[in-house]
Amino acid sequence: MLTTIYQITQIINSILDLKELLNKVMDLAIGLVGAERGLIFLYRSESDEMEMVVARNMEHQTIKDATEYSRSILKEVGHGQAILSHDAATDERFKEFRSVSIYHIRSLLCVPLRLKSRIIGTVYVDTREPGVVFSEDDLRFLEAFANQAAIAIEIARLYEQVRQENQYLRQAVQERYGYENIIGRSPKMREMFTLLSRVASSSLPVMIRGESGTGKELVARGIHHNSQRRDRKFFTENCAALPDTLLESELFGHAKGAFTGADTSRRGLFELADGGTLFLDEVGDMSMPMQSKLLRVLQDGEFRPVGSETPRHVDVRVISATSRDLEAMIKQKAFREDLYFRLKVITVKLPTMRERREDVPLLIDHFLAKIAHENKTPKLRVDRDLMALLTRYDWPGNVRELENQVYRLALFAGGDTLTLHDAQSDTEFFGKVTLPGTRGADTRLTRDDLQRALNQANGNRDEAARILGISRATFFRKLKQFELGQKRPRLVRPPHTA
Ligand SMILES: Nc1ncnc2c1ncn2[C@@H]1O[C@H](COP(=O)(O)OP(=O)(O)O)[C@@H](O)[C@H]1O
Numbered sequence: 257m258l259t260t261i262y263q264i265t266q267i268i269n270s271i272l273d274l275k276e277l278l279n280k281v282m283d284l285a286i287g288l289v290g291a292e293r294g295l296i297f298l299y300r301s302e303s304d305e306m307e308m309v310v311a312r313n314m315e316h317q318t319i320k321d322a323t324e325y326s327r328s329i330l331k332e333v334g335h336g337q338a339i340l341s342h343d344a345a346t347d348e349r350f351k352e353f354r355s356v357s358i359y360h361i362r363s364l365l366c367v368p369l370r371l372k373s374r375i376i377g378t379v380y381v382d383t384r385e386p387g388v389v390f391s392e393d394d395l396r397f398l399e400a401f402a403n404q405a406a407i408a409i410e411i412a413r414l415y416e417q418v419r420q421e422n423q424y425l426r427q428a429v430q431e432r433y434g435y436e437n438i439i440g441r442s443p444k445m446r447e448m449f450t451l452l453s454r455v456a457s458s459s460l461p462v463m464i465r466g467e468s469g470t471g472k473e474l475v476a477r478g479i480h481h482n483s484q485r486r487d488r489k490f491f492t493e494n495c496a497a498l499p500d501t502l503l504e505s506e507l508f509g510h511a512k513g514a515f516t517g518a519d520t521s522r523r524g525l526f527e528l529a530d531g532g533t534l535f536l537d538e539v540g541d542m543s544m545p546m547q548s549k550l551l552r553v554l555q556d557g558e559f560r561p562v563g564s565e566t567p568r569h570v571d572v573r574v575i576s577a578t579s580r581d582l583e584a585m586i587k588q589k590a591f592r593e594d595l596y597f598r599l600k601v602i603t604v605k606l607p608t609m610r611e612r613r614e615d616v617p618l619l620i621d622h623f624l625a626k627i628a629h630e631n632k633t634p635k636l637r638v639d640r641d642l643m644a645l646l647t648r649y650d651w652p653g654n655v656r657e658l659e660n661q662v663y664r665l666a667l668f669a670g671g672d673t674l675t676l677h678d679a680q681s682d683t684e685f686f687g688k689v690t691l692p693g694t695r696g697a698d699t700r701l702t703r704d705d706l707q708r709a710l711n712q713a714n715g716n717r718d719e720a721a722r723i724l725g726i727s728r729a730t731f732f733r734k735l736k737q738f739e740l741g742q743k744r745p746r747l748v749r750p751p752h753t754a
């Protein structure tokens with residue numbers, strides 16, 4: 257008997273799925289004592305109820321009566337006495353139970369599922385066959401089995417609980433923290449986060465649509481970092497920035513001697529990103545011949561480096577982005593329709609700043625925190641009037657423009673709170689927000705603006721241009737105009753941060 261119990265224990269301990277386990281326990285219990293039918297009840301401590309979780313060949317009345325037996329077992333706290341009836345029909349204890357007489361139940365057993373001092377449920381089996389009678393041995397056998405089953409059931413329950421919690425936590429992490437640097441709580445952004453949480457784990461191609469500055473690259477990175485490819489490389493290529501020949505060798509690499517100046521062979525981004533993600537920005541600006549080459553990689557995962565005969569095989573997830581109207585381009589035969597469908601298996605549409613004005617304060621707060629962190633200074637605040645102005649403005653350059661503007665405003669801060677007055681001294685900006693549509697306002701930039709930006713950027717001109725939200729060329733033109741280009745500006749940062 258011990259060996260059998262041991263073997264059975266091994267079987268049930270290997271099942272972690274609760275439903276599957278309960279079914280197995282039921283079948284084993286019936287088989288062990290040669291019963292005909294069976295039930296398993298589990299006790300729900302929170303509702304104080306016995307809940308039937310498995311039934312084999314049972315009618316309603318018997319289930320009801322067996323629930324009563326189970327309750328009586330449970331009531332004997334600490335004892336949990338099992339019930340055995342050799343001949344139920346003549347047994348005084350079952351007089352009251354109609355199932356016994358209606359269904360001619362000959363012999364029945366009901367044993368507790370005992371876990372140390374706790375009873376977590378019961379196992380009930382019976383038989384209506386005239387020749388079969390359960391013995392004391394059957395009872396002890398079933399009790400021993402039930403003790404083992406109780407442990408297995410408890411483990412499976414715990415496992416299920418942990419798994420559910422894990423799933424919940426993983427989802428929370430993915431939705432909340434995985435994209436923590438993508439700011440936005442507006443309905444349009446929430447919709448996008450929900451979509452992202454569903455698509456990140458797959459390897460399907462994603463196309464990100466949205467105006468310039470809406471965060472397409474940021475989202476592409478977020479998708480990569482939430483995918484199973486997160487430990488592999490993420491590369492980005494701006495398809496609008498390079499002429500065809502260069503773009504081709506950037507993407508696919510080239511063999512040694514493929515063209516003048518190719519003294520060595522070079523691996524392309526598709527090869528470098530193998531197993532990872534390649535972000536193709538401004539994909540709508542690709543020439544038709546390049547589109548055909550891209551289509552080939554997406555179809556077969558195969559490409560040939562420039563000047564090489566040997567095809568390469570790669571596994572790359574392609575995320576593309578564009579601010580162009582691809583559908584119109586397809587009609588004009590400027591974009592391949594087949595490539596379009598390959599790329600846009602999943603489409604993520606990013607809202608403009610106008611469509612999510614309510615996120616403006618949130619974004620401003622985010623960038624002010626970033627500035628404070630970068631400069632190791634206290635975080636600036638924005639007063640109500642200025643916030644109203646900033647929220648009303650249309651931000652044609654979307655988050656990018658907003659980010660640049662917050663950096664600029666920080667330069668004009670008089671105290672710890674940015675006010676309308678501070679914004680007024682940023683004449684370029686003030687002109688823009690109060691006269692919508694005015695462009696080319698960099699003529700309003702003063703010598704002081706430039707000086708402040710240079711100080712903030714520690715003398716780095718590229719950085720200073722970025723802070724002011726103007727191009728490098730404009731910045732240099734201004735430097736010359738104000739004769740600021742010659743001497744290196746004084747550092748204004750506290751010495752310990754330098
Ligand atoms: N939702 C956002 N939350 C925080 N920063 C954002 C958000 N969207 C964009 N940005 C920031 O704005 C700038 C422009 O974003 P980017 O992804 O380059 O836009 P796009 O590729 O659509 O032109 C980046 O500095 C980016 O970090």
Ligand SMILES: [Mg+2]
Nearest residue numbers: 469472473537
């Ligand atoms: Mg971009």
